[in-house]
Amino acid sequence: MFSIVIPTFNNFKYLKLCLESIDKNSSFKHEIIIHSNDGSDGTNEFLKNNKIKYSCSENNLGLCTSINEAVKLSTTKYILYSHDDMYFCPEWDKVLLNEIKKIKHEKFYLGGTMIQPSGAHISLDCGNSIDAFDEKKLLSNYQNYNFFNHQGTHFAPHLVTKNMWNKVGGFSEEFNPGIASDPDFNMKLWKEGVRIFKGLNDFKVYHFGSQTTRKNLVIKKNRGDLTFIKKWGISVKFFKKYYLKTNSKYESELTDPIKNIYYYKDLIINKIYYFIIKILNK
Numbered sequence: 001m002f003s004i005v006i007p008t009f010n011n012f013k014y015l016k017l018c019l020e021s022i023d024k025n026s027s028f029k030h031e032i033i034i035h036s037n038d039g040s041d042g043t044n045e046f047l048k049n050n051k052i053k054y055s056c057s058e059n060n061l062g063l064c065t066s067i068n069e070a071v072k073l074s075t076t077k078y079i080l081y082s083h084d085d086m087y088f089c090p091e092w093d094k095v096l097l098n099e100i101k102k103i104k105h106e107k108f109y110l111g112g113t114m115i116q117p118s119g120a121h122i123s124l125d126c127g128n129s130i131d132a133f134d135e136k137k138l139l140s141n142y143q144n145y146n147f148f149n150h151q152g153t154h155f156a157p158h159l160v161t162k163n164m165w166n167k168v169g170g171f172s173e174e175f176n177p178g179i180a181s182d183p184d185f186n187m188k189l190w191k192e193g194v195r196i197f198k199g200l201n202d203f204k205v206y207h208f209g210s211q212t213t214r215k216n217l218v219i220k221k222n223r224g225d226l227t228f229i230k231k232w233g234i235s236v237k238f239f240k241k242y243y244l245k246t247n248s249k250y251e252s253e254l255t256d257p258i259k260n261i262y263y264y265k266d267l268i269i270n271k272i273y274y275f276i277i278k279i280l281n282k
Contacts, residue, residue, distance in 0.1 A: 003074035007066030008084040009037040035066040063178030064171035108196040111153030152244030153199035180224030
């Protein structure tokens with residue numbers, strides 16, 4: 001059905017739980033592909049013993065390169081990218097498939113609704129670590145907590161067709177270790193005419209927030225927000241506000257930004273910032 005690509009960096013306990021949730025809570029059979037950075041914590045041995053498809057590297061390549069390496073092994077029509085510290089709630093894939101059938105074309109980017117103890121679409125405390133995780137509480141309550149179908153999703157997990165993935169060249173590796181790589185991917189899809197960036201309320205995942213492929217690289221190596229504005233001439237915040245309309249209620253496909261006084265005010269600020277960055281980088 002889907003090729004689920006998951007980058008990981010010595011995060012074996014979380015990855016194992018993630019894979020167990022996919023196996024337990026999926027309605028269909030999927031292709032699982034892991035990119036293992038290092039893997040000396042038992043990850044590589046586990047993947048090999050369980051005949052799970054994976055690529056690997058001796059060092060941490062960063063989020064973007066890791067995802068791209070995993071996608072090279074995919075064989076299905078759809079690419080779904082997930083973090084290794086996510087727990088997939090029941091029938092997540094049925095929700096996605098039903099949405100794909102409604103759209104009837106390939107220009108879409110479909111995301112999920114994230115559940116965390118705090119700071120997510122839905123706040124529900126089922127543990128902030130794997131050792132404190134209350135799976136029973138999550139499965140008993142996740143249907144009672146709702147956000148809404150929302151615009152401008154740019155977080156994992158997200159699903160696109162492999163054809164659209166290839167058209168935009170996957171994740172841009174200049175964003176390693178990964179900060180701002182998601183909105184950059186969305187911007188590349190936007191340039192290809194994608195206007196459906198839809199987060200589905202009923203596609204729910206619990207997220208622990210460890211993100212080890214990002215945290216274990218020195219973030220100072222790349223300020224993703226600066227890389228984004230140098231590349232596109234606008235900030236991530238501007239793109240999310242005026243293009244993606246992030247977290248507003250989903251009503252229909254997005255259209256080009258409404259260019260009113262507020263748009264031009266923020267655009268001027270963006271352009272001043274852009275030119276300052278260019279001057280400082282010379």
